[in-house]
Amino acid sequence: xxxxxxxxxxxxxxxxxxxxxxxxxxxxxxxxxxxxxxxxxxxxxxxxxxxxxxxxxxxxxxxxxxxxxxxxxxxxxxxxxxxxxxxxxxxxxxxxxxxxxxxxxxxxxxxxxxxxxxxxxxxxxxxxxxxxxxxxxxxxxxxxxxxxxxxxxxxxxxxxxxxxxxxxxxxxxxxxxxxxxxxxxxxxxxxxxxxxxxxxxxxxxxxxxxxxxxxx
Numbered sequence: 001x002x003x004x005x006x007x008x009x010x011x012x013x014x015x016x017x018x019x020x021x022x023x024x025x026x027x028x029x030x031x032x033x034x035x036x037x038x039x040x041x042x043x044x045x046x047x048x049x050x051x052x053x054x055x056x057x058x059x060x061x062x063x064x065x066x067x068x069x070x071x072x073x074x075x076x077x078x079x080x081x082x083x084x085x086x087x088x089x090x091x092x093x094x095x096x097x098x099x100x101x102x103x104x105x106x107x108x109x110x111x112x113x114x115x116x117x118x119x120x121x122x123x124x125x126x127x128x129x130x131x132x133x134x135x136x137x138x139x140x141x142x143x144x145x146x147x148x149x150x151x152x153x154x155x156x157x158x159x160x161x162x163x164x165x166x167x168x169x170x171x172x173x174x175x176x177x178x179x180x181x182x183x184x185x186x187x188x189x190x191x192x193x194x195x196x197x198x199x200x201x202x203x204x205x206x207x208x209x210x211x212x213x214x215x216x
Contacts, residue, residue: 004089005098008082008113009033009054014104014131018043021098021130031085034101035063035070049073049088050081082113086120096126103131114138114208118160121206135211143201144209148193152211157181157188157200164205171198181205 005021009032018041030038032050036059039045048067052060053075064070073084082102089097097120102113113129117138120127129136135152138160146155155172157164164181173192181188200209 002095003027003098004029004092004094004096005100006031006082006085006089007034007037008085008099008101009050010101010109010131011104012037012040012101015041015101016130016132017041018100027089027092027094029085029088030063030067031081031101034081034085035067037101039063039066047071047085047088049084051075051077082116086116090123090125094125096128099127099129100131102129103134117208118206133212133215137209139207139209141202141204141206143199146193146198146200146209146211148196148198149211152213153192154210154212154214155191155193155198156210156212157191158208158210159183159185159205160208161205164202164207166203167200168202169198169200171195172200 004027006029027046029047033054035048045067048063048070051073103110117127162183167179169176
């Protein structure tokens with residue numbers, strides 16, 4: 001499996017239309033309430049994992065009947081349901097993991113779910129968080145290309161490390177050349193692509209790249 005989609009148990013109204021991301025070769029994993037969301041949106045539920053303390057007994061029965069496989073865990077465990085889903089996904093050695101239902105609600109949950117992108121980065125796996133308004137990725141030093149997407153007109157670059165060095169932006173409304181971006185800087189918020197493709201590069205650090213749109 002080159003691409004795996006995980007739907008976790010965040011607020012349902014933050015989860016976008018999953019049909020826009022469905023592909024023939026994608027594996028769908030539902031973590032706890034996320035399994036219910038996958039079924040409600042008419043997607044194929046390949047694997048369901050978690051303690052399922054967020055779903056009703058009727059919903060859990062439907063999940064077990066519909067899923068290719070259901071793994072039930074106790075409520076008291078060291079890993080979150082999302083972590084269990086990620087460990088399952090890693091067994092397939094994917095190139096990319098799409099994460100839904102990991103934002104909204106409690107801020108501590110959202111923050112730690114964003115941090116989960118880091119171990120994926122260290123393994124060479126592209127992790128992408130997607131909700132109704134944002135698309136989030138963590139990237140390391142090097143040269144990267146972004147394709148213009150009308151759904152997400154704004155592109156923001158946030159330092160995760162204390163400093164980003166040698167940052168250059170080409171094809172953006174606000175270009176940069178060999179700049180340094182410190183942790184907490186707002187200099188690279190709400191940029192926009194002015195060409196079909198843009199590039200950004202940096203020589204040191206880790207960036208959080210957020211593509212977003214305003215709520216109408």
